[in-house]
Each structure stands twice: as structure tokens, then as C-alpha cells.
Amino acid sequence: MTQSEPTPGIPAKQILDVQNLTKMFGGVKAQDQISFSIEKGIVCGLIGPNGAGKTTLFNMITGIYQPDAGKVAFNGKDIRKTPAHRLVKAGIARTFQHVELFSSMTLLENILVGMHVRTQAGFWAAVTRIPAMKREERQSRRRAEELLEFTGLCADAHKMAGDLPAGRQKTAQIARALASEPLLLLLDEPAAGLNPVETHALGKLIQKIKQSGITMMLVEHDMSLVMEMSDKVVVLDQGKKLAEGTPRQIQRNEAVMSAYLGNG
Numbered sequence: 001m002t003q004s005e006p007t008p009g010i011p012a013k014q015i016l017d018v019q020n021l022t023k024m025f026g027g028v029k030a031q032d033q034i035s036f037s038i039e040k041g042i043v044c045g046l047i048g049p050n051g052a053g054k055t056t057l058f059n060m061i062t063g064i065y066q067p068d069a070g071k072v073a074f075n076g077k078d079i080r081k082t083p084a085h086r087l088v089k090a091g092i093a094r095t096f097q098h099v100e101l102f103s104s105m106t107l108l109e110n111i112l113v114g115m116h117v118r119t120q121a122g123f124w125a126a127v128t129r130i131p132a133m134k135r136e137e138r139q140s141r142r143r144a145e146e147l148l149e150f151t152g153l154c155a156d157a158h159k160m161a162g163d164l165p166a167g168r169q170k171t172a173q174i175a176r177a178l179a180s181e182p183l184l185l186l187l188d189e190p191a192a193g194l195n196p197v198e199t200h201a202l203g204k205l206i207q208k209i210k211q212s213g214i215t216m217m218l219v220e221h222d223m224s225l226v227m228e229m230s231d232k233v234v235v236l237d238q239g240k241k242l243a244e245g246t247p248r249q250i251q252r253n254e255a256v257m258s259a260y261l262g263n264g
């Protein structure tokens, strides 16, 4: 866990609390005083037209970027200065808009790599199989196989990740993120490039992950998926928070509708 102190005044039921978060890139305000919080166990959709600032927000929650101003607290602890690898250990995992798997490793090996933050052996032992680490490796393999079963990828366990169809690679990214045993999982456009059948399966998987108690943030351009999966939705536009509410409230919000129409 992070060594930072709990932030006073943040109820424990909130897993993530973002206050007045601001990030500049040159003259562009990619995040302009964004504030919202996420209760444990929910799915929070994060939507907005292209360039709204969704990925930048994910990058700040996961320690890739440090905010120029404002606060981010995870489980009541200030994480503004916590490096990315420590945030994974603390329980924040993510997937990326563009699939990032080790394409010349099998799917099972990819999951084992994702698991290394929870094992003593670490990355190289997971990959090179040092004999002293065999027992831990057996346990890790069992857990990896369970995860592949959970995500419906069992049949692909020993295939090279790079040989899998795009849809399976996207699911594999989620499986690998789950391998780090997150409390908060950030999904960046998980449905991009999926066909309707794959998108339906993704929806089922998101529900299963939610039932397992993991809180999620979902950046997605597939509005039906976001509205179906989310308990609440935060809308960004040009770096500002435009609206926050239930899917029903967001669907009726005029500012949201005109932002989408205005942007294209």
C-alpha cells in the first residue's frame, strides 16, 4: 500500500475521490478543475467527445501523469505522488485503449506477468522459471488458469497472445489487469474494435467483475454499453466536467446532448 496518510474528510465508502484536478499540456487544459468521487463496488462510466480528457484522467489516477493542481485520493489516501507501479500494488489496475500484451508470449504467460505484483518471485522468475520459485509458480499458474476460466479464455491459454483475434486480445487485457487483484479497475475503451457479439460478452464480463466486488471506471464510446453497465456516469468536455448523474439523468441532459452533437 502507499505510505501516504489518509485524507481527512473522505468517507471510507468512497474508493476514489478526485478534487479540482487540473492538468495542462502546453496551453491546453486537458483537465480543468475536475471533481467527482466513486463509491466502492459501482461501475462509473466516463464519457465525453474526442479530446475531452478521459485518458488524461486515467493517466493521473494511475500515476502516469502528476496533476498540476487538485487532489486524487484512493481509499482515503492521497496518491498524487505515488508512482504507477506502487498504485498497481495498492490496487489500481487498468487496460489500455490500444491492446498492450506481450505478443510473443502465450496468454497464460501474459497473465503470470500481470500477477507478479502479488508474488514474491517477481517478473523474471515468472518468465524464466527459476527452480526455487516452482511452488509459488504452481500456485500462480492455478490462479492464472482460474482467471482465464473467469474471462472465458481457457481455450486460448497456450496460444501466442499476438495470434489471437482482436476481441480475445481485448479480453486478455482485462484478464491480465485482474491478475494484479485490483480494487479499482479502469477500462479504457474496452469495446473499441469489438463486434456486437463480442461487445455483448464484454458486458457480461463487466457484470461478473462487478459481482466479484471490484469497482470499475469505464471509458467507452459505445453509449449503449456505458448506459447499461454504469451506476453513474461522469461526462467531460474539453477538459471540464459537464455533468454527473445516473445513466437516465445523463441521457436527458441537454448540455451533454449538445456537446456530443457540437463535437460531431
Ligand SMILES: Nc1ncnc2c1ncn2[C@@H]1O[C@H](COP(=O)(O)OP(=O)(O)OP(=O)(O)O)[C@@H](O)[C@H]1O
Binding pocket: 025, 028, 029, 030, 048, 049, 050, 051, 052, 053, 054, 055, 056, 057
Ligand atoms: N501527452 C500529451 N501531450 C500534449 N497534449 C496532450 C497529451 N495527452 C493529451 N493531450 C491533449 O489533452 C486533451 C485531452 O486528451 P485525452 O486523450 O485525455 O482525451 P480523450 O477524452 O481521452 O480523447 P479520446 O476519446 O479521443 O481518446 C487533448 O486536447 C489532447 O490533445
